[in-house]
Amino acid sequence: MTLIIHGTTILTADDADRVLHGAAIAIEGDRIAAIGPEAEVLPRYPGATLVDGRDRAVLPGFANIHTHLHMTLARGIFEDLSPPHRPPFCGGLSPIPLPALSVEETTVMCQLGALEAIRSGTTAVLEDGAGLLGSAEAMAATGLRMLLTERCWDRAGANIGDPSPFDHSERLGEQGLERVARLHAAWNGKAEGRLRVGVSAWAPDMCSPGLLRRLEELRARLDTIGTIHLNQIWGEVAAVQAHRGRLPTEYLEDCGFLQPRLVAAHCRCMVHQEERLLGKARASVAFNSAIAARRGLSPRISVLQAEGCTIGMGTDNMAEDMVEVMRTGLFMERIRREDGRNPAPEEALRWATRNGYAAMGVPDGGWLAPGNRADLILIRTDRPHLVPRLNMASAFVHQGQAADVESVMVDGQWIMREGRVLTMDEPAILREAERIATRAWGRLRAERPDLPWPPGLAPLD
Numbered sequence: 001m002t003l004i005i006h007g008t009t010i011l012t013a014d015d016a017d018r019v020l021h022g023a024a025i026a027i028e029g030d031r032i033a034a035i036g037p038e039a040e041v042l043p044r045y046p047g048a049t050l051v052d053g054r055d056r057a058v059l060p061g062f063a064n065i066h067t068h069l070h071m072t073l074a075r076g077i078f079e080d081l082s083p084p085h086r087p088p089f090c091g092g093l094s095p096i097p098l099p100a101l102s103v104e105e106t107t108v109m110c111q112l113g114a115l116e117a118i119r120s121g122t123t124a125v126l127e128d129g130a131g132l133l134g135s136a137e138a139m140a141a142t143g144l145r146m147l148l149t150e151r152c153w154d155r156a157g158a159n160i161g162d163p164s165p166f167d168h169s170e171r172l173g174e175q176g177l178e179r180v181a182r183l184h185a186a187w188n189g190k191a192e193g194r195l196r197v198g199v200s201a202w203a204p205d206m207c208s209p210g211l212l213r214r215l216e217e218l219r220a221r222l223d224t225i226g227t228i229h230l231n232q233i234w235g236e237v238a239a240v241q242a243h244r245g246r247l248p249t250e251y252l253e254d255c256g257f258l259q260p261r262l263v264a265a266h267c268r269c270m271v272h273q274e275e276r277l278l279g280k281a282r283a284s285v286a287f288n289s290a291i292a293a294r295r296g297l298s299p300r301i302s303v304l305q306a307e308g309c310t311i312g313m314g315t316d317n318m319a320e321d322m323v324e325v326m327r328t329g330l331f332m333e334r335i336r337r338e339d340g341r342n343p344a345p346e347e348a349l350r351w352a353t354r355n356g357y358a359a360m361g362v363p364d365g366g367w368l369a370p371g372n373r374a375d376l377i378l379i380r381t382d383r384p385h386l387v388p389r390l391n392m393a394s395a396f397v398h399q400g401q402a403a404d405v406e407s408v409m410v411d412g413q414w415i416m417r418e419g420r421v422l423t424m425d426e427p428a429i430l431r432e433a434e435r436i437a438t439r440a441w442g443r444l445r446a447e448r449p450d451l452p453w454p455p456g457l458a459p460l461d
């Protein structure tokens with residue numbers, strides 16, 4: 001069975017950043033069979049199912065290489081409560097804790113995140129979290145390609161960015177290692193190979209040298225991807241200096257944790273020596289531009305890139321919109337470089353697609369070429385903000401919106417088609433997520449009215 005999208009514009013994100021006009025792309029099974037001028041591709045596949053691609057463009061799907069899907073729960077609460085960049089540091093990413101949810105409730109918040117991800121053209125997700133087994137089945141059903149990285153730590157009674165003494169808990173570490181093993185046994189390679197399981201160390205100030213070494217051993221044995229929050233906030237840097245007398249990336253190098261299949265998230269509060277170490281290890285960096293901007297921090301992307309890192313992109317908390325992340329990344333890096341031409345839109349597109357796939361260990365995804373995985377999106381281009389359609393890479397990176405995404409395909413299967421997500425009951429999930437979040441925050445506010453609640457909250461009962 002062959003499917004051909006024809007009469008369309010194709011942004012390939014290949015080595016030459018080729019853009020094809022009046023083109024067609026043929027898909028057979030889970031792979032791209034052909035890409036080229038419509039007049040060449042169509043006659044080769046008589047009897048193929050045709051999808052009219054006029055007034056549309058085909059792009060590779062986005063890879064979100066750092067997110068926590070259930071954190072949609074904190075939307076509207078955490079965005080303006082970032083920790084300080086200067087001492088005193090007290091730990092945690094918000095002075096308000098996340099309310100406790102049941103496994104079922106957490107799963108609904110993850111489904112909400114997955115809906116937003118699909119609607120913004122995401123096809124691959126690196127999810128980081130503790131206890132991912134509980135929502136794995138629902139995540140498999142979304143149709144997204146997912147790398148589930150189960151989070152481990154062995155510091156008791158503290159959160160990221162707390163320079164108080166490191167209270168080591170052997171038990172916490174063991175529990176994490178067991179969770180990784182269980183998730184891996186249950187889900188790695190499942191859902192026609194769309195789901196894989198990786199290993200996450202929470203952060204350098206949450207993991208002892210012994211745990212970091214064991215996690216890296218486990219990762220190598222499972223032949224998978226590792227990830228960590230790295231140089232995320234200044235409190236973390238202060239904590240690692242207090243605990244280890246080293247900077248966070250130096251500490252990871254001491255523990256043998258830096259390697260080419262590492263996705264290091266954030267990399268913002270870094271000195272050049274650390275950027276050099278990460279580049280020397282050929283690690284990938286998750287540039288989480290929108291949350292970085294919200295926190296008032298920025299990684300030095302051009303430096304990390306020049307030192308040898310692969311730059312991918314992620315949304316991190318409270319949002320899953322990769323269109324916004326791509327554009328914010330381009331904007332932030334231009335401001336930081338004081339350069340109105342670089343990075344180019346083609347480069348930002350590559351960060352958000354192909355590089356992210358490479359970081360997730362899928363080098364034949366995230367760019368459109370014969371033989372590659374059929375993970376792609378169809379966007380509407382007959383929109384006031386995209387016409388005239390003279391230069392689609394520039395137009396979409398600079399002006400595109402998540403709402404332009406009309407259809408999303410993973411492994412040759414539509415998971416969203418003509419504006420409708422096919423793999424989830426969207427209205428039911430929206431209703432449930434609203435109910436769950438309102439109740440959970442309502443309970444917490446009733447218990448803790450003293451916390452710095454944002455102004456203008458809706459009634460929470």
Ligand SMILES: [Zn+2]
Pocket residue numbers: 066067068128229265316317
């Ligand atoms: Zn994160």
